[in-house]
Amino acid sequence: MTKYLITDVDGVVFDRMPLYTRNFSDLVAVFGISTEAAQRYYLHTSGAPITQQFEEVLKKHKISFSTQQLQTLVHDFFHLANGAEAPLFPGVRETFCKIQKAGCLIFATSGSRTPDLEVLFRGYEIPCDLIIGSDEIPKGDQHIQRFAEFVDIPLPEFCRAAAYIGDGPHDMVIATRNKILAIGISNTVDHTHLRASGADVVIANIENLLELLEI
Missing domain, CATH: 1.10.150 (DNA polymerase; domain 1)
Structure with a gap:
């Protein structure tokens, strides 16, 4: 798992x-x-x-x-x-709750600002162990390093045990560069673009994560 x-x-x-x-x-x-x-x-x-x-x-x-x-x-x-509404994708909260209940830690990485993200995650009661935005550290390899430090293990060991899901080409590049399982979700760009950017697998909805993570 x-x-x-x-x-x-x-x-x-x-x-x-x-x-x-x-x-x-x-x-x-x-x-x-x-x-x-x-x-x-x-x-x-x-x-x-x-x-x-x-x-x-x-x-x-x-x-x-x-x-x-x-x-x-x-x-x-x-x-x-x-100033705008931030609707959840269907099934996100339920899927993340199952993932966390199975003992998998959840980390959020974003180009947005950390305090704003923390407010949203709390408001929607979305489980997450650590959220890092780009207000202090730009999204990329340094976020991955911070996640590894959070669980206090070497970066290569962390990456071997991790999976990364993203909707954008940049997400796939970060994942593959760090030798992390790259999971694309076709909410924003199509599977062809995600595959071309390095996705190991592309899913159409968040519930498909459970099988991929063996949960």
Whole structure:
């Protein structure tokens, strides 16, 4: 049985990706980036920290920007998100409860901010042993290292006993780079894109996790 489950948040737990995609394209529209181009870029890089996504989309379109402008984009993005509903995907709470009851620890990694995520997880009573957002440490390898430190075992040992579920290509890249079982869920991009990004397996709904984790 898998001992540790690492989960992305938006696109796996909360169904906020359509909202995030619209907000992202609206915010960069003032720089002259078309809605279609912005939304395509956002979805193809889903799972990455939002600061990185804003920075890279502006550079991709050869747009000059200041540090203050980048910070304002990130601030406005989260301001818009925090004022909106955060619906759960069907079956998430029930599935996570079964996973935790079986003795598997659950870790959440996200490009969003840790305090905001903690409020949401508590409000929806979603079991999770440790939540790390990107307000202090950008989502990526350092989050995996922190999870290993939390259970006080070497990183390679942790990774061998873990599985990582995410809806975005960036999630699959993080998982495969750390030699963690990469589980894609096709809530945001299709299975072909997830497979191309390194997914070992792709599922259509969260309940399929139980069989994969041998629970």
